Amino acid sequence: MADSVREIERKYEAADGTTGLPPLDGIRGVAAVTRHGTATLDATYYDTADLSLVAQGVTLRRRTGGGDAGWHLKLPLGPDTREEVRLPLGEGTAVPGELTALVRARTRGQELHPVVRLVSVREVCTLDDADGRTLAEVSHDQVEAHRLGPAAPAEAAVLEWSEVEVELAAGSVELLDTVEQQLAAAGLRRSGSSSKLARALGTPSSGARRERPPLAAGGPTAGDAVLAHLAEHIGRLVALDAAVRRDQPDSVHQMRISARRLRSALKSFRAVLDRRATDSVADELKWLGTQLAADRDREVLTERLHSRVAALPAALVVGPVAARLRTWSVRSAARTREELVSALDTPRYLALLNSLDVLLADPPLQPAAARPAAQVLPAAVLRDWRRLADRIEPAMAAAPGQDRDLRLHEARKAAKRARYTAEAVEPVLGRPARRFRREMKAVQGLLGEHQDSVVARTTLRQLAADADAAGEPSFTYGLLHQAEHGLATAAERRVPGVWHRAARPKLRRRLSG
Structure with a gap:
């Protein structure tokens, strides 16, 4: 060891x-x-x-x-x-x-x-x-x-x-x-x-990762800005690989973020990069993100359920709840970690890393890539905002239940993509992009709270069923399930206010100068 x-x-x-x-x-x-x-x-x-x-x-x-x-x-x-x-x-x-x-x-x-x-x-x-x-x-x-x-x-x-x-x-x-x-x-x-x-x-050492190169003082081209963003996160992806294999704290989360940011950039900046060449890479990044998601989601869920049980008065913890939760946590961790490390050892993963290197070395640039970044990139941010609006407004109008849960989850993913796109252009657009990114993060965070509750309730139902099958009381799992339902309902009530702030027209006008 x-x-x-x-x-x-x-x-x-x-x-x-x-x-x-x-x-x-x-x-x-x-x-x-x-x-x-x-x-x-x-x-x-x-x-x-x-x-x-x-x-x-x-x-x-x-x-x-x-x-x-x-x-x-x-x-x-x-x-x-x-x-x-x-x-x-x-x-x-x-x-x-x-x-x-x-x-x-x-x-x-x-x-x-x-x-x-x-x-x-x-x-x-x-x-x-x-x-x-x-x-x-x-x-x-x-x-x-x-x-x-x-x-x-x-x-x-x-x-x-x-x-x-x-x-x-x-x-x-x-x-x-x-x-x-x-x-x-x-x-x-x-x-x-x-x-x-x-x-x-006699070989100069380049260092840990591809850092974001400095952008030209006279204003970078759209291609310069997008490739700098890609280089930064490709470098982070590679650098985090060893930390993930060694199960270092927060490493899976950070590697997943870089994979998502890369995929988001390939999807959002289609005016700069030819999607006929990048869509296959984006698909492979989605595959990698899925492998990382299982282990990361398990981490988040485990912490959430343990904290919920610990916060209950002792009189409301009926049966071996903590022991069953620990057993579930250990088994889930072993399974998701084994699956993740196995994925990192596949030829498919190495082929993805090679394709990312090729993308940087010979980028499939569109004609707009040669234009000033400040003229080209705001459109990508605004397009992702419209994509979010198309999802969140029907979700808010849907009746409570599974359909609304699914719609809010899709809106959450759209908010995350809009946030990542704004983050990518922040070095070029400055304060307007930063303000926009903060509002998208607020929407994403609230919808993330809601989704975490949805996932927790699914797991609590399974834990309750397992407890019943073993002849154990399921009272505490039902209590926690009801508490999670209340948290989700409270989050849903807050969505219109948070979205109203993120949908302000002046927030988008500032992006366009």
């Missing part, structure tokens, strides 16, 4: 090539500089033939020596910050299957093989406070790098260099800044490579 640590570190090199740790005395807040001797670290790094991991700021290695020998997978999280997933050395040098799975979205199933061997002689000291706590670890590495595998030149030269690493422990980021000032005074500068591997390969 893998464990992980969050690593915040900076790398430095000497401008004149000198080696050794500079003096570190006199740093504010540091009571002692403790030296821990030297160790020899021998690490073999693995990557694909086209070096896809290092290109995305990811490193995967098997290292012996030092206090943390083992397999290390480093995933970028932000500036100077990475998550390191660790496994014991085990037997053999084949990459463990658990780590192979964590990088599958980045390798697309390509084989991993050794690309570089790094042998480092490391001198370590720690910066400690007055209580003996380690605030940061500072190390000097004398590195020797050997290229390996078929990608290595026939007579690859051994590269040698020295560098200093400062890794934060219990200290603050301000301590890193202070240490950096002292290192700079000693002639050290930030390393030009984000990792030893990138330096050994």
Whole structure:
């Protein structure tokens, strides 16, 4: 079973090539500089033939020596910050299957093989406070790098260099800044490579994800704005894959949001992207969203039902309600999680990721994509608003019951799409899009409350039936069902007021300038 640590570190090199740790005395807040001797670290790094991991700021290695020998997978999280997933050395040098799975979205199933061997002689000291706590670890590495595998030149030269690493422990980021000032005074500068591997390969590391590129100062084209939005969420989708596989908190929810935002963009910006080319990708994103939805909806429902039971007076909890709910939760979680991880291991999922890459590399742009974004994109937002209006107004007019529930659910999905479209154009349209997005979010949130109650009542009916079959009282489930019905009714009463605010004409006029 893998464990992980969050690593915040900076790398430095000497401008004149000198080696050794500079003096570190006199740093504010540091009571002692403790030296821990030297160790020899021998690490073999693995990557694909086209070096896809290092290109995305990811490193995967098997290292012996030092206090943390083992397999290390480093995933970028932000500036100077990475998550390191660790496994014991085990037997053999084949990459463990658990780590192979964590990088599958980045390798697309390509084989991993050794690309570089790094042998480092490391001198370590720690910066400690007055209580003996380690605030940061500072190390000097004398590195020797050997290229390996078929990608290595026939007579690859051994590269040698020295560098200093400062890794934060219990200290603050301000301590890193202070240490950096002292290192700079000693002639050290930030390393030009984000990792030893990138330096050994001579390959710049691009980082964790495709961030939204800056938009042109003179005003972006519609194509620029839409592709920037797509790039941002494709990057997030890939970056969240490992977190979902490791069952990290909120990861399924965030990955589902990115999948939905991508699909919404492909559907809404048809004036910019040719839907004859993007509809098949949107269909596959819908499939992925469905896989993610089952696990996420189960999370939300579990939390809702547990909190409802916990809030009841003890006298109204009749029978083993909490135990039955726990059993249902565990079984549901095991089923939905297994189905989700299985979906992420399918060729269909990898094909979707590849198709998204192709979409960015060779986008099917329409003629309107070359026009200013501020002229083209408001129409997409307004079209999605009209789509919402066509759904919510008949839903409000429908008689209470299953038909109204279904209509309100469809309106909720339309509100979410309108919100996502407004969010996508917010960097271009600014405040009007932001205000519009907030109103759509309010509509979506209220309709979401209603839908959550509908789903909860369905589950409570099933739990009551299961309790009856087992000879247990079903009183509490009926009580909760009635409470959920009251919540849904209250939400329905609020819908006209929230929609009236979201339907104000001036909200739409501002979008059009």
